[in-house]
Amino acid sequence: xxxxxxxxxxxxxxxxxxxxxxxxxxxxxxxxxxxxxxxxxxxxxxxxxxxxxxxxxxxxxxxxxxxxxxxxxxxxxxxxxxxxxxxxxxxxxxxxxxxxxxxxxxxxxxxxxxxxxxxxxxxxxxxxxxxxxxxxxxxxxxxxxxx
Amino acid sequence: xxxxxxxxxxxxxxxxxxxxxxxxxxxxxxxxxxxxxxxxxxxxxxxxxxxxxxxxxxxxxxxxxxxxxxxxxxxxxxxxxxxxxxxxxxxxxxxxxxxxxxxxxxxxxxxxxxxxxxxxxxxxxxxxxxxxxxxxxxxxxxxxxxx
Amino acid sequence: xxxxxxxxxxxxxxxxxxxxxxxxxxxxxxxxxxxxxxxxxxxxxxxxxxxxxxxxxxxxxxxxxxxxxxxxxxxxxxxxxxxxxxxxxxxxxxxxxxxxxxxxxxxxxxxxxxxxxxxxxxxxxxxxxxxxxxxxxxxxxxxxxxx
Amino acid sequence: xxxxxxxxxxxxxxxxxxxxxxxxxxxxxxxxxxxxxxxxxxxxxxxxxxxxxxxxxxxxxxxxxxxxxxxxxxxxxxxxxxxxxxxxxxxxxxxxxxxxxxxxxxxxxxxxxxxxxxxxxxxxxxxxxxxxxxxxxxxxxxxxxxx
Amino acid sequence: xxxxxxxxxxxxxxxxxxxxxxxxxxxxxxxxxxxxxxxxxxxxxxxxxxxxxxxxxxxxxxxxxxxxxxxxxxxxxxxxxxxxxxxxxxxxxxxxxxxxxxxxxxxxxxxxxxxxxxxxxxxxxxxxxxxxxxxxxxxxxxxxxxx
Amino acid sequence: xxxxxxxxxxxxxxxxxxxxxxxxxxxxxxxxxxxxxxxxxxxxxxxxxxxxxxxxxxxxxxxxxxxxxxxxxxxxxxxxxxxxxxxxxxxxxxxxxxxxxxxxxxxxxxxxxxxxxxxxxxxxxxxxxxxxxxxxxxxxxxxxxxx
Numbered sequence: 072x073x074x075x076x077x078x079x080x081x082x083x084x085x086x087x088x089x090x091x092x093x094x095x096x097x098x099x100x101x102x103x104x105x106x107x108x109x110x111x112x113x114x115x116x117x118x119x120x121x122x123x124x125x126x127x128x129x130x131x132x133x134x135x136x137x138x139x140x141x142x143x144x145x146x147x148x149x150x151x152x153x154x155x156x157x158x159x160x161x162x163x164x165x166x167x168x169x170x171x172x173x174x175x176x177x178x179x180x181x182x183x184x185x186x187x188x189x190x191x192x193x194x195x196x197x198x199x200x201x202x203x204x205x206x207x208x209x210x211x212x213x214x215x216x217x218x
Numbered sequence: 219x220x221x222x223x224x225x226x227x228x229x230x231x232x233x234x235x236x237x238x239x240x241x242x243x244x245x246x247x248x249x250x251x252x253x254x255x256x257x258x259x260x261x262x263x264x265x266x267x268x269x270x271x272x273x274x275x276x277x278x279x280x281x282x283x284x285x286x287x288x289x290x291x292x293x294x295x296x297x298x299x300x301x302x303x304x305x306x307x308x309x310x311x312x313x314x315x316x317x318x319x320x321x322x323x324x325x326x327x328x329x330x331x332x333x334x335x336x337x338x339x340x341x342x343x344x345x346x347x348x349x350x351x352x353x354x355x356x357x358x359x360x361x362x363x364x365x
Numbered sequence: 366x367x368x369x370x371x372x373x374x375x376x377x378x379x380x381x382x383x384x385x386x387x388x389x390x391x392x393x394x395x396x397x398x399x400x401x402x403x404x405x406x407x408x409x410x411x412x413x414x415x416x417x418x419x420x421x422x423x424x425x426x427x428x429x430x431x432x433x434x435x436x437x438x439x440x441x442x443x444x445x446x447x448x449x450x451x452x453x454x455x456x457x458x459x460x461x462x463x464x465x466x467x468x469x470x471x472x473x474x475x476x477x478x479x480x481x482x483x484x485x486x487x488x489x490x491x492x493x494x495x496x497x498x499x500x501x502x503x504x505x506x507x508x509x510x511x512x
Numbered sequence: 513x514x515x516x517x518x519x520x521x522x523x524x525x526x527x528x529x530x531x532x533x534x535x536x537x538x539x540x541x542x543x544x545x546x547x548x549x550x551x552x553x554x555x556x557x558x559x560x561x562x563x564x565x566x567x568x569x570x571x572x573x574x575x576x577x578x579x580x581x582x583x584x585x586x587x588x589x590x591x592x593x594x595x596x597x598x599x600x601x602x603x604x605x606x607x608x609x610x611x612x613x614x615x616x617x618x619x620x621x622x623x624x625x626x627x628x629x630x631x632x633x634x635x636x637x638x639x640x641x642x643x644x645x646x647x648x649x650x651x652x653x654x655x656x657x658x659x
Numbered sequence: 660x661x662x663x664x665x666x667x668x669x670x671x672x673x674x675x676x677x678x679x680x681x682x683x684x685x686x687x688x689x690x691x692x693x694x695x696x697x698x699x700x701x702x703x704x705x706x707x708x709x710x711x712x713x714x715x716x717x718x719x720x721x722x723x724x725x726x727x728x729x730x731x732x733x734x735x736x737x738x739x740x741x742x743x744x745x746x747x748x749x750x751x752x753x754x755x756x757x758x759x760x761x762x763x764x765x766x767x768x769x770x771x772x773x774x775x776x777x778x779x780x781x782x783x784x785x786x787x788x789x790x791x792x793x794x795x796x797x798x799x800x801x802x803x804x805x806x
Numbered sequence: 807x808x809x810x811x812x813x814x815x816x817x818x819x820x821x822x823x824x825x826x827x828x829x830x831x832x833x834x835x836x837x838x839x840x841x842x843x844x845x846x847x848x849x850x851x852x853x854x855x856x857x858x859x860x861x862x863x864x865x866x867x868x869x870x871x872x873x874x875x876x877x878x879x880x881x882x883x884x885x886x887x888x889x890x891x892x893x894x895x896x897x898x899x900x901x902x903x904x905x906x907x908x909x910x911x912x913x914x915x916x917x918x919x920x921x922x923x924x925x926x927x928x929x930x931x932x933x934x935x936x937x938x939x940x941x942x943x944x945x946x947x948x949x950x951x952x953x
Contacts, residue, residue: 376650
């Protein structure tokens with residue numbers, strides 16, 4: 072047993088960001104019993120990216136506010152997603168660069184085995200570059216964790 | 219001036235991997251004047267992932283074989299993409315894990331300004347986990363470089 | 366609510382390794398409803414350290430063999446513990462050094478709130494150094510994860 | 513020749529932090545000719561942790577204030593200990609987390625061979641987590657250097 | 660074909676910094692068709708080092724201001740050079756240390772094959788240490804990129 | 807008090823490698839009471855670079871063979887120098903690249919204050935690149951440690 076082909080949580084989380092109609096995509100995922108949310112954040116400070124995603128996930132009840140294990144699972148998924156965006160040092164302004172990102176958080180069981188329970192995917196897509204308009208290229212990141 | 223919305227090289231490179239019909243997607247990209255190739259690699263050794271992508275890019279004439287600057291651009295794009303997949307240490311078997319990946323390499327100018335010339339995107343999508351069937355989750359990576 | 370002072374899982378996991386009578390300590394922990402195991406591994410290859418801990422945790426039924434989420438939780442706890450031992454690069458022989466370690470894996474709920482459920486602690490203690498007898502100093506590591 | 517079993521500097525430095533009576537433990541170590549000090553620091557900024565330990569070590573005459581080689585030895589031992597606490601990036605607030613730590617600095621010769629001279633151990637123990645009460649788990653770190 | 664022995668761009672970039680008469684050296688390089696500039700920066704913030712080098716390179720027309728690919732090439736060469744100076748974490752003040760650096764940026768083709776086109780070298784030389792006069796040692800870094 | 811301008815150990819160690827007549831340079835340094843050695847190593851394995859430098863330093867009596875603190879000082883200086891060469895991951899063949907390096911080890915007191923005692927500098931200069939002739943660029947590294 073392994074990943075359920077139709078429930079690949081990471082693939083869904085990224086397609087949500089790359090979709091031409093993300094809200095429609097979001098409602099389709101919710102109908103398939105995923106908990107999901109979408110958001111945007113632009114910053115030179117990595118901790119603001121972390122905080123924006125945590126706040127959105129809590130506000131949209133993707134994770135429980137009063138259970139630390141859920142925050143802990145989300146935190147590590149966010150940091151892992153930031154590795155894909157930053158590719159070497161999880162740093163933005165301190166190495167003179169900035170990001171403009173959309174993000175998604177998805178929760179559900181991507182495995183055929185129901186005992187695998189819930190997992191979280193955090194996806195990031197947008198641009199990274201110098202703090203100068205147009206001096207940027209795309210970046211993507213995905214973090215996945217059990218919850 | 220900045221990224222041309224229709225020519226976001228990273229987005230195209232990832233959608234190519236996540237598409238239900240990658241070969242159709244590939245031929246559409248080639249009609250829009252992108253150079254592109256697709257491939258697969260499964261390994262416990264990061265250097266084999268690097269080599270598989272380099273070989274595919276050269277064989278499909280995405281990069282010139284006899285000009286080091288093109289290999290240099292590709293190499294760094296691959297390593298950056300591997301950061302997204304490995305999230306912390308660019309290591310696989312040496313930390314007891316393995317990957318099964320599809321990859322794409324795309325070449326073209328994603329910017330509105332034609333002086334930006336060609337850029338490369340390397341995208342990776344697949345699974346990472348223990349060397350045990352089913353003990354794995356998804357991973358993604360994207361590296362972008364000027365060429 | 367926060368950590369239960371008497372049930373600090375990380376502290377217990379480390380004291381187990383530093384104890385003059387580890388087996389007595391281990392049986393005391395088991396009486397307090399912790400699942401726990403102890404082991405030893407010496408190697409120049411980080412993946413052998415990972416494998417030795419995984420094998421011990423499964424054999425001693427600290428984690429379930431057939432549920433990936435449990436292996437996933439353990440894997441990340443092990444890698445985090447290795448960061449403390451390796452301090453910079455999770456590499457041993459590839460940067461010409463070797464380790465001789467004792468390890469413990471502990472499972473239980475360290476929080477006052479019972480909804481926090483089970484957590485895992487992986488502790489490592491021993492020596493790291495050149496592959497020459499006596500050319501080594503001590504090292505320690507601790508990884509903690511929800512499970 | 514190698515480490516003197518009774519003078520394992522790292523083990524002593526950690527037990528000092530985990531002891532139920534650290535001051536008694538400290539005075540026992542001082543009687544065995546170790547130079548030692550203890551302290552506490554809570555911060556979202558890694559540089560404040562570094563500074564708190566450096567200040568304590570100088571004030572308690574563990575290292576000489578006017579000889580750079582001693583500060584240099586201590587600095588690297590601190591950064592190594594922080595690797596165990598931070599497990600990946602030596603960053604706190606910049607990745608939206610905070611620590612509450614006790615620390616110890618120990619100085620003496622842990623080896624059987626008296627020509628090994630003095631070594632330093634820096635140990636850290638406490639919690640790391642979100643800047644929210646209770647959203648934290650334990651962390652430990654140990655750095656050892658010749659002086 | 661490979662590097663032209665007389666046109667080793669990295670070697671020139673470093674000798675420029677270590678020279679007893681850097682301005683004379685600079686004018687010699689310019690006569691051999693290298694574009695080059697020299698500067699100084701002292702800071703506890705890595706992003707100020709990055710910005711100082713970018714500003715100097717643009718002001719001295721080593722790179723074009725309005726083409727992102729040139730800034731992108733320079734940025735990565737700077738970060739690579741900073742790895743040599745920082746040796747582990749590309750961080751300064753956040754881990755309680757400061758730098759006083761001279762830097763050079765050199766542009767030209769170091770290869771025998773003219774199709775290799777222009778490459779950039781960024782060299783850094785100076786001191787790194789505690790924010791206390793005299794508590795520092797030397798550091799060097801070199802980043803090389805195609806442009 | 808700080809670094810003695812004429813005794814900048816890092817600058818000497820690098821100029822030794824970049825000199826047109828390294829042996830003459832080496833004998834000049836020895837006349838100024840530096841202990842010094844020079845060597846070459848080409849490898850796809852980082853541990854072979856480490857071992858080559860350690861062997862040369864011991865054979866040339868730059869460090870004492872039977873005192874671990876001297877090996878420990880050298881080891882960390884080597885790894886720091888390798889950070890400059892590898893710029894991100896201290897890995898060579900495992901990320902599909904190889905090096906051809908000259909190295910120097912220098913020992914002496916670079917400070918005005920005689921109480922600073924001996925320090926070590928390890929310098930590396932050469933090329934890094936794909937395991938294909940000509941597909942490489944220059945790299946440099948410097949590690950400095952008290953001994």
